[in-house]
Ligand SMILES: Nc1ncnc2c1ncn2[C@@H]1O[C@H](COP(=O)(O)OP(=O)(O)O)[C@@H](O)[C@H]1O
């Protein structure tokens with residue numbers, strides 16, 4: 001048998017963990033209890049007021065007036081002009097990918113019609129996946145219609161500043177047209193629930209062996225750290241998938257959340273996320289000296305995951321440092337993945353940017369866990 | 379003909395916890411087929427020494443080999459050939475008897491796993507209880523299960539840490555019979571205990587106190603080298619006699635044992651004259667005996683305390 005890795009020994013560990021899990025009632029309670037509890041609790045949305053949301057413009061007109069309108073949008077501090085799209089397709093892609101929150105399309109005849117007093121409209125498409133992120137920004141639009149061009153329309157044009165605004169915004173709420181917060185919350189909850197249960201369950205896995213004294217026996221046998229760690233992870237992948245099933249059933253039949261993307265892709269992406277969290281749990285478990293410490297570590301990981309991932313508050317509403325911290329967390333990437341997949345029907349190529357960070361994260365944490373795994377009782 | 383290499387050969391092994399020495403420069407050489415009895419009071423460093431031998435703890439100082447493999451660098455090879463029975467039952471209480479044995483058989487990559495496990499359960503006489511959780515077994519049965527599990531992979535060296543603590547006399551006797559069978563098959567056994575009657579069933583003994591190995595040898599050589607003389611006094615009123623003997627400096631150890639009193643000391647001449655005086659009293663029979671292991675170990679402890 002190989003000294004560093006043997007499938008037989010790994011399978012021995014997996015089997016053992018499976019049997020122990022099956023006999024542990026708490027695992028079962030957590031497996032179904034946590035999703036049910038959380039889905040019930042998060043029936044409401046958490047609002048906030050994010051600013052500086054990225055916007056792409058597709059300006060086919062390019063006149064003084066359109067530049068004034070864009071400047072006025074930016075002046076509200078809700079809109080940041082980050083991209084100039086060359087065509088409709090590129091603008092749509094930016095929105096689908098989540099690179100921008102808004103796309104402003106200015107038709108070629110806008111200025112001509114404005115000056116004729118025809119009150120032309122501008123198309124503003126919003127990514128409404130998370131209604132909380134866009135609602136305040138959209139609320140300022142009617143004031144802009146009234147005031148944006150006041151300075152420009154002078155002299156002979158002053159008559160255009162009548163009672164009715166000289167132009168108007170047509171808003172398209174994409175992906176979640178009715179602004180239903182559950183559409184955003186429920187897929188997000190899948191990430192939160194998995195983070196919580198996966199880390200807590202495996203967080204106890206190694207410390208439990210230490211506290212029951214069985215670690216002494218295990219260490220005296222020729223099992224390698226990777227076999228112990230992976231062996232303890234594998235059974236919980238099934239627990240994770242059972243939770244995913246519970247949440248998907250609730251999403252479909254209780255909350256009527258759309259599911260536009262591929263189901264296979266959902267299972268694959270979720271696997272990466274589950275494994276990422278299990279790795280965190282098992283690493284905490286090998287760092288901790290006892291179960292209490294393992295629980296504390298889990299908690300300290302869970303809290304920022306909830307707060308900084310874009311689940312509780314819209315990601316773009318957070319200060320820069322918080323966004324950087326959030327980028328490190330697996331939940332952040334999973335939320336983008338699951339929302340993109342379920343609500344926007346994103347393809348693999350669009351989702352990959354949210355998946356590779358999960359792989360990197362898992363690799364790094366697993367390495368840390370293996371390095372810190374105690375091969376002796378010292 | 380050269381003698382075969384010793385199974386355990388360590389020198390100057392030390393280990394301290396939080397600055398307190400638990401094992402203090404222990405050197406040991408144990409040959410194949412030996413039953414090495416490792417004796418010492420609670421907290422003397424027996425468990426720590428055993429853990430150092432099977433790579434569960436890293437020594438602060440010292441070097442050595444176990445089954446020809448370096449203690450520090452070849453832990454994996456050592457683990458494959460050593461069976462370690464921990465002081466506390468450390469198999470899985472939430473697995474059944476069969477599942478525990480099956481787990482061990484898989485970890486050691488045994489072929490014909492099913493047969494090996496069947497045979498082990500059969501030897502244990504637990505066929506009808508094989509699907510019972512290990513946690514529900516009594517102490518004696520747990521001990522038997524643990525011994526079976528840690529010999530399943532046919533180790534060349536067995537390290538048994540107080541295997542008979544809290545086990546009834548019949549089970550202890552069966553256990554020792556099994557140890558002798560294993561040793562007859564060429565397996566080397568190191569067994570820690572604090573039962574003196576068990577010490578007498580070992581082929582070699584080591585006595586450890588406060589982390590230091592104070593004596594090491596066959597039971598006969600320990601007796602021969604003890605410098606201790608012992609007398610046994612039979613009589614009806616030995617307790618009062620024992621009290622009066624406490625004022626005699628030469629009587630260093632006075633141990634009542636039923637209707638018998640054992641008196642030992644290193645000053646043989648002085649002790650002999652005291653004994654001769656008692657022998658002249660009516661109601662007491664006095665005769666010299668060879669010192670018991672218990673007395674020898676107590677003497678070693680006293681001497682160590684005196685020098686400290
Ligand atoms: N993991 C540990 N941490 C701190 N002290 C320890 C540890 N293990 C043993 N000791 C101490 O080392 C000494 C020897 O203990 P041990 O080897 O268990 O003795 P024995 O097995 O002979 O009863 C004791 O004083 C004990 O308190």
Ligand SMILES: [Mg+2]
Pocket residue numbers: 421424425426465539540
């Ligand atoms: Mg001990």
